[in-house]
Amino acid sequence: MLTLHNLTYLHPNRELLLDDLYLTVNKHEKIALVGNNGSGKSTLLRIIAGELQPAAGQVKTGSLPYLVPQIFGQYNHLTIAGALRVDRRLHALQEILTGNVSEENLALLNDDWTIEERIDQALHHWQLPDLDLSQKLGTLSGGQKTKVFLAGITIHQPELILLDEPSNHLDSAGRQLLYDFIKNTGKTLVVVSHDRQLLQLVNLVCELDKGGISVYGGNYDFYLQQKESEREALNRDIQNREKALRKAEEKERETSERQQKLDARGRKKQEKAGVARIMINTLRNNAENSTSRLKSVDTEKIEGISQELNELRSARPDLDRMKFGFDHAALHKGKVLFAATEVNAGYGAPLWKENLTFQITSGERIAIRGTNGSGKTTLLRIILGTAEPLTGTVFRAESRTVYIDQDYSLINPCLNVYAQAQHVNTSALQEHEVKVRLSRFLFTKDDWDKPCHALSGGEKMRLALCCLTISSEAPDMIVLDEPTNNLDLQNIEILTAAIHEYRGTLLVVSHDEVFLRQVEADRILSLSPR
Template sequence: MLLLQNLGYNHPNKDVLFDGLNLSIGRHQKVALIGNNGAGKSTLLQLLAGELKPTTGLIQTEAAPYYVPQHFGQFDAWTVAQALHIDAKLAALHEILDGQATEANQATLDDDWTLEERSHDALRHWGLADVNLTQRLSDLSGGQKTKIFLAGLTLHQPALVLLDEPSNHLDTAGRQLLYHYIRTTASTLLVVSHDRQLLHLLDAVCELSKRGLTLYGGKYEFYAEQKQVESNALQQDVQSRTSALRKARETEREALERKHKLDARGRKHQAKAGLPTIVLNMMRNSAENSSSRLKGIHAEKVEALAKELSELRQELPDLDKMKFGFDDSGLHRGKILFDAHGLNYRYGPHPLWPEDLSFQIVSGERLALKGLNGSGKTTLLRLLLGELEPTRGTLLRAASKVMFIDQEYSLLQPQLSVYAQAQQFNTAGLQEHEVKIRLTRFLFTSAYWDKPCGTLSGGEKMRLLLCCLHLSHHAPDLIILDEPTNNLDLQNLEILAAALHDYRGTILLVSHDELFLQQLGVERAIHLSPAPST
């Protein structure tokens, strides 16, 4: 169904993204494509979809791929019909019904008389009953745009499907529909995703890395087990190289000490023997050259081992070092941070929630804010943050230090360099080299220090924010995170989970990622439902 042979792609500036990729996917196979941010997963899907041309290599498919991209802003001028790829047929159908049954219109329609009805059925299936085919995508939310493209799967039943982070903008109901499609479809699937609940539904995992494409012939559980085996082997390799480097340095020191002692003893004998000055100078030069050669031999070995060790450590980021680094919050556990009674908000004549909200948030707990798209989660967050005031009811706020981490990581300033941004949080007055050491711990090597924050990927922004908060040392009473797992690869998901795990304050999460909520120990949720439309 899908075959890649020696596939390579260079960026327009000639930088090589990947080269020599080989992969074969059979009919009806469902494969996950994973890899760290920047590895080229989305670019590879664009190549397979025919939106980009490969620099080298060959792509063969038995059917035209149906591609659902990760981002939809470039399609805002399109209508829903255009996004579903039915605009030409739909226009031909309407012209025929208006009496223009030309050969061209009949050829375009190709006897697809139920097209409009099936299109509405597909939209209805994906929860878009109120969306019509002439609407512009610019009028729709991110989740609705995703569902439009997914509705095309129901409508066209393509044999080969390419999905790029399809669950990113979906609420819980939308995700369940997507999971059902993946479980039941007979189509061949290649899916880029960090959604572990989705990954568990696929037959095999293919990882894109610097080593190329590696196909793991089992489900995600098998992949995770194999990666743990590889990680353990890498840990052992690092320990072995560390030991070898230490021994090489000791050997170098001992060899030079022995050489110096022998040289000193030889000089004493030479002085007693009364040899001519020219002979003594020749012997001294010979000894110095011999010491230099000996030092060079050991130095080369030490340098080679140090380089190998450095490269291995770059493949093994230490999650324990990538944490907030806060002191514990000064609030006692159980203190009421927010107390809401009969809370509601109006954007127009009608309240946002059908029933007024009453709840408490207390210090030390971890809870989720749940609800379908349009249920008012963002509004409630703005009420908690004091950006809005309720139009009905009361909301008492006792949390003085609240940190809000949104999907765009707007705590970071896009125009600042990575190093300058870190300095903004350097409340302890650490020296430059100490700040840079901490940046390196969070995988920001010297190549990143002068990069503007606005050029970083979502995962890189998350890691930089963790580093900045690590530098600040001031523990907030409450951390609010809005869809924190969106646009993060699996490695950065683990980094974020490890950082949040050790934070001892209060956490409020807006997330549809159930596995991530379980990982953080979330035990309670505030459920929102929107008021019925009138």
């Protein structure tokens, strides 16, 4: 169904992104393509779809692929019919029905007399009833845009389907529809996703990195088991190399000390025997040359082991190389930070079916859930004090709250990495201390001058977490708004580990069920719109 042979791709600036890739996907297989942000997953899907041309190699497909793209506003200018690729066919049908039965219109329609019914059925299935097909895609929410492209699968019935982060903007109900489709379809699927619930539904996981594509049989759980085995093997290799380095350094030290003792003993004997000074100097030079040769051999061995050790350490996953160092929140557990009494929101009319009465106490971990459009972000703004309710009363205790949204907008795009860290340095850390904190979050010397607007989602997340450790006080409450949407699997793991280490109040909006379980949300606040 799909074969990649010797596939290579260069960026327009001639920078190498994909090099000599090989992959075979059999008919009816469902595979996931995973890898760090920037590894080229989305680019590879676009090459398979025919939207980009490789610099070398071949892509062979048994049928025309259908791509559900990652949504970030690039299709806003299209109509819904244009995004579904049915606009010309629908126009031809309308022309024919009004009497313009031309050969061109008949060719465009291609005997597809049920196209309107199939579009209606597809949009209804994906929870998009009553859409105007001439409406611009830019007027829809992110979740609705994704559903439009998913509806195209139902309309066109392709045999090879490419899905690029399809669950990113979907709420829980939309995700369940997607999961059901993936579980039940007999089509061939290639899925790029960091949604771990979705990844359990595939039968093959392929990891893309600089070394090529590594194939792991089984679903995501099996992939994790294999990665853990690799991690354990790597840690054993690191420990063995560390042990070998200690032995080599110890041997070098012993050899040097032994040689020094032999040289000293030899000099004393020579002086007692009355050996001429010129001969003593010659013997001393010979001894020093011998010592230098021995030391050179030991030094070369140590340098070789050190280089191997550095290479092994650099191959460790980012999480294994990170140190968080979060301070605990200063507030005592159980203090009321926020209270809402009969609260509702909206513009003229109430947003929620029922008024909300609840409170947030220090130390709690609360998940806010609801469908797209249910007012989750509105509620967050009320809690944060950037908006007031339409009805009801609220109480906000004086506390230090940090809001982290999916775009990590607390990072100033006009600053570089080091300047951003200094911007939050309210505890007057010395320059070298700030740089040590940056290094803990994997920002090396080469990264310090990097502009923040050029950072990936994962890098922004790490910098935001780093800033929390630099600031003078740990936040009393961290508010996370869809924090995993733009993160790869490794950075989700880093975020989850950081949240585990944080001891304070957590408020999180997320459709990622696995993330909510892992951060151990102990209370659910559900919103129901009118």
